[in-house]
Amino acid sequence: MIHQPPLGFRFAGVAAGIKKAAAADLALIVSDRPCAAAAVFTQNRFPAAPVLYDRGLIAENSAGLRGVAINAGCANACTGAEGLADAGEMAAAAEAALGLPPRSCAVMSTGVIGVRLPMDKIRAGVRLAAGQLAADGWDAAARAIMTTDTRPKVAFREVAGVRLFGMCKGAGMIHPNMATMLAAIVTDAGVAPAALDAALRRAVEVSFNSISVDGDTSTNDTVLVLANAASGRNLEAGSPDFPAFASALTSLCTDLAQQIVRDGEGATKFITVRVEGAATAADARRAAKAIANSPLVKTAFYGGDANWGRILCAVGYSGAEVVPDKADLWIAAGAIPPPAPAADLQLVAGGRPLPYSEERAGAIFAGQEITVVVRLGLGDGQATVWTCDLSHAYVDINGHYRT
Numbered sequence: 263m264i265h266q267p268p269l270g271f272r273f274a275g276v277a278a279g280i281k282k283a284a285a286a287d288l289a290l291i292v293s294d295r296p297c298a299a300a301a302v303f304t305q306n307r308f309p310a311a312p313v314l315y316d317r318g319l320i321a322e323n324s325a326g327l328r329g330v331a332i333n334a335g336c337a338n339a340c341t342g343a344e345g346l347a348d349a350g351e352m353a354a355a356a357e358a359a360l361g362l363p364p365r366s367c368a369v370m371s372t373g374v375i376g377v378r379l380p381m382d383k384i385r386a387g388v389r390l391a392a393g394q395l396a397a398d399g400w401d402a403a404a405r406a407i408m409t410t411d412t413r414p415k416v417a418f419r420e421v422a423g424v425r426l427f428g429m430c431k432g433a434g435m436i437h438p439n440m441a442t443m444l445a446a447i448v449t450d451a452g453v454a455p456a457a458l459d460a461a462l463r464r465a466v467e468v469s470f471n472s473i474s475v476d477g478d479t480s481t482n483d484t485v486l487v488l489a490n491a492a493s494g495r496n497l498e499a500g501s502p503d504f505p506a507f508a509s510a511l512t513s514l515c516t517d518l519a520q521q522i523v524r525d526g527e528g529a530t531k532f533i534t535v536r537v538e539g540a541a542t543a544a545d546a547r548r549a550a551k552a553i554a555n556s557p558l559v560k561t562a563f564y565g566g567d568a569n570w571g572r573i574l575c576a577v578g579y580s581g582a583e584v585v586p587d588k589a590d591l592w593i594a595a596g597a598i599p600p601p602a603p604a605a606d607l608q609l610v611a612g613g614r615p616l617p618y619s620e621e622r623a624g625a626i627f628a629g630q631e632i633t634v635v636v637r638l639g640l641g642d643g644q645a646t647v648w649t650c651d652l653s654h655a656y657v658d659i660n661g662h663y664r665t
Contacts, residue, residue, distance in 0.1 A: 265418055268425040268450035270294045270492030273399035275406030278387025280335035280373075280380060286406035288387035291446055292329035292360055292395055297488035298452075299327040299368070300459035302466045304483035310339035312369045313484060315349040323365055324455040327488060330368040330446055331356040331388060332407050334431070338371040338379050339481040348379045355385045359392040370444050370484050372409055372431060404429040407444060415521040421510040422503035424451035424493045428514050430485075432522040443470065445485040445518055451507055452491030457499040461508040462487050469515035473523050474554040474649045485515070520648055529650035531563050534597050534633040537577075540643030545582035547645040549636065552580035554649035564651035566628035568593070568620065570609045577636055586613035588639030595626050598633040606635065 267273070271293050278288040301320050303313050319327070331352055338345045349369050356367045371379065394402075404414035408431050419426040432443035453461070466485055497504045524532050535553045540546035553559055556576040562569040570591055578584055591610035598606075607626060609618050626632060 266420070266425060267397060267400050267418070267427045268448050268490070268492065270450055270490045271427070271448045272395035272397055273403040274391040274394040274396065275399065275402035275404070276387055276391045276394060278333070278390065279383045280333055280387070282335075286402065287334045288384070288391055289332045289403040289406040290329060290356065290360075290388070290391040290395060291332075291403060291448060291488075292362075293448070293488060293490040293492075295490050295492065296326040296328060296366075297448075297490045298455045298458050299324045299486065299488050300455060300462045301368075301484060301486040302463060304481060306481045306483070308340055308481050310337055310371060310482040311341055311345035311349040312338055312371045313482060314346055315353065316368045316370070316484065316486070319353075319365060319368055324459075326363075326366060327368060328362045328366040329356065329360065330370060330486060330488070332370040332444065332446065333372070333379070333384060333387070334407050334409050335373040336371060336377050336379050337373045337375045337482050338377075339375040341376070341378050345378060348381060351381060352379060352384050352388070355388045356392075359389045368486060370407075370446070370482070370486070372407065372444055372482055375481060400427060400429065407431040410527055412525055415518055415525065417514045417517040417521075419510040419514045422497065422506045423495045424449060424497070424507065426451075426510055426514050428518050430518045430522065443483045443522060445470065445515070447485070447487040447511070447514065449487070449489045449511075450491065450493040450495075451489050452493070452496035453489045453507070454498065457497075457504070458487060458489055460499070461511050464508065465512040465515040468512060468646075469519040472645070472647045473519045474551065474647065487511070523648045523650050526650040530630065530653055531651040532597060532631045533563060533649050533651065535647045535649060536633065536635045536644070537638065538635065538644045539637045539639045539641060540645075541583040541638070541640040543643040543645060545638075546643040547647075548580045549577045549582040549638070550645045550647040552576040553634065553636070554647045557652055560649065560652035563627060563632065564653045566624060568609070568623035568627045570623075573634060573636065574610065577638075582638070583640060584638060585640060589613045590637040590639070592635040592637075593623065593626050594633040594635070595629045595631070596633060597631045
């Protein structure tokens, strides 16, 4: 497996004292040259201060960013004008510590909503992190942005003479609608901001926008990508290698997104939901997300109960066009990519149950990785969404999140 970060980037992660526990909670990613930048943000109508700050920053300076500062332990959300000023001060502190031009550093925050950033700790933490930057500091940086995550989430890709690295955090409040999940991706490719933005949005739609842990869209969701051209490879949108780069970006985002689901709060199972034969792709997505978000479906998976009626029920209220007599339902053990393999167990044909083995169905539901395939028989629309089960541990974690 490739573990070589892109050229020209350095990383650091330190304990700044923002979290109650003495754990790493502040990360820096810095480029030695200006970067093209693109980002996709939450659509939550209570966007956090760092989201507001970064939206303006990238609109103003998408071809000259130098890095990003990220803190865990405090979301800086629902903090008003004071919180927005704090986000700007956090960026300015990073720029000063790194000797960067003003308005060249983005910021991200994650943690408890409604609490202002402890700016003395932020300033001290940024200075500490600036002194520890290293090309191999990516693991420390990835650990410093964790909240209820049980492990860091990173991914690497190499294609067409360029490298990509991504790190993200997220385990709960996960149902990105992007356009508390954060992702920072860096590459040494040379890519114009417009092309980078288009590639990122395509990648996000089939990765971070295709996962759900609990159906909650955070106030802070952000995916940021920086491209510094340090490889000497300029990939224009129409160049022969650009599709390979865009594919690698999508693959990296999908890898990170699936890591979030596998580490979902209290999760014991990883579930692939595939809807095929929908009237439109949008309908397929509606149906797949309804299945993935249903507490009844998720608890059935947790209990190993092959209660397939809950799956069709979710499809029925999803808003997708449905003709019950044309609907088929299959399940399979494992995270199965399409098309569905011959080893699938079909539970429903034409909207009616088949005489399947209840024992075998229960064994599939009891597994750690499960695939659900719903075929609506109405068209060519298809979509894949990844989710997890809903366990007692999820309630325990979120019932005591602030304590």
